[in-house]
Amino acid sequence: MLPSRMSSQSNKNLPQRKFVRMSQLPESHSDKILLAPPIGSTARRPMVFVIYYSMYGHVAKLASMIRVGVERAGCNCRVFQVAETLSTEVLTKMHVPSKNQEIPIITPTQLLEADGFLFGMPTRFGTAPTQMKAFFDACGAHWLSDALSSKPAGVFFSTATLGGGQETTALSCVPFFTHLGMIFVPLGYKNKLLMNMDEIHGGSPYGAGTLAGAQGERHPSELELQIAQTQGIEFGKLVLKLVSA
Numbered sequence: 001m002l003p004s005r006m007s008s009q010s011n012k013n014l015p016q017r018k019f020v021r022m023s024q025l026p027e028s029h030s031d032k033i034l035l036a037p038p039i040g041s042t043a044r045r046p047m048v049f050v051i052y053y054s055m056y057g058h059v060a061k062l063a064s065m066i067r068v069g070v071e072r073a074g075c076n077c078r079v080f081q082v083a084e085t086l087s088t089e090v091l092t093k094m095h096v097p098s099k100n101q102e103i104p105i106i107t108p109t110q111l112l113e114a115d116g117f118l119f120g121m122p123t124r125f126g127t128a129p130t131q132m133k134a135f136f137d138a139c140g141a142h143w144l145s146d147a148l149s150s151k152p153a154g155v156f157f158s159t160a161t162l163g164g165g166q167e168t169t170a171l172s173c174v175p176f177f178t179h180l181g182m183i184f185v186p187l188g189y190k191n192k193l194l195m196n197m198d199e200i201h202g203g204s205p206y207g208a209g210t211l212a213g214a215q216g217e218r219h220p221s222e223l224e225l226q227i228a229q230t231q232g233i234e235f236g237k238l239v240l241k242l243v244s245a
């Protein structure tokens with residue numbers, strides 16, 4: 001028999017948080033907009049960077065909601081993209097829309113300005129995409145200097161399908177965090193919607209996630225976005241604790 005917290009047939013009785021809904025977000029997730037008031041306040045507001053790669057926009061949507069959560073926790077948050085590595089010719093053949101120009105491209109040096117990091121990515125054969133890996137590979141100076149040591153880092157992700165590699169994608173980032181001395185912060189089961197059995201959804205204790213569909217036709221559901229917001233809130237709360245310790 002399953003432990004009682006896992007055995008629910010329906011999720012209707014699970015405790016719910018109040019969430020900002022995707023429909024309440026401004027259309028642009030411009031870096032200049034403070035999307036929601038913080039839950040608490042501190043003398044020094046820590047800075048969390050949300051850094052993502054998104055080819056068709058699924059991960060970008062999760063990033064917007066994660067940012068809401070981080071700011072609700074009382075942290076400052078900046079959203080970045082990693083640089084593209086594919087040629088325009090290949091991107092055109094893959095029908096990739098143009099990138100959101102309002103989201104700046106991160107450089108390795110900028111990592112020094114943040115107290116914590118949430119990395120978002122679509123899976124590639126169950127692992128992190130080359131674009132994210134290329135960024136990680138450009139961080140050798142931080143490995144030598146220990147500059148990111150003890151800083152927390154989490155992951156969120158998108159796959160085409162259920163079983164497409166959400167957790168293996170998260171795990172493929174752990175060696176990077178480990179070698180830089182960073183602390184991998186999983187989501188755990190902080191949001192009981194992760195146990196929802198009434199609808200298909202992405203996300204796991206490793207982090208928030210969405211299912212894009214084989215043709216990218218599905219978009220993050222309200223449930224997945226709520227889980228993303230929880231990851232932002234919980235990660236933000238942890239960063240606040242670490243910075244004020």
Ligand SMILES: Cc1cc2nc3c(=O)[nH]c(=O)nc-3n(C[C@H](O)[C@H](O)[C@H](O)COP(=O)(O)O)c2cc1C
Nearest residue numbers: 054055056057058059122125126158159160161164
């Ligand atoms: C080269 C390549 C490999 C992929 N590998 C997987 C995979 O292993 N499992 C899976 O579920 N989806 C896979 N996908 C689908 C992507 O994960 C999907 O397009 C992505 O999650 C959409 O997110 P985005 O719009 O933020 O890029 C792959 C896509 C490409 C282009």
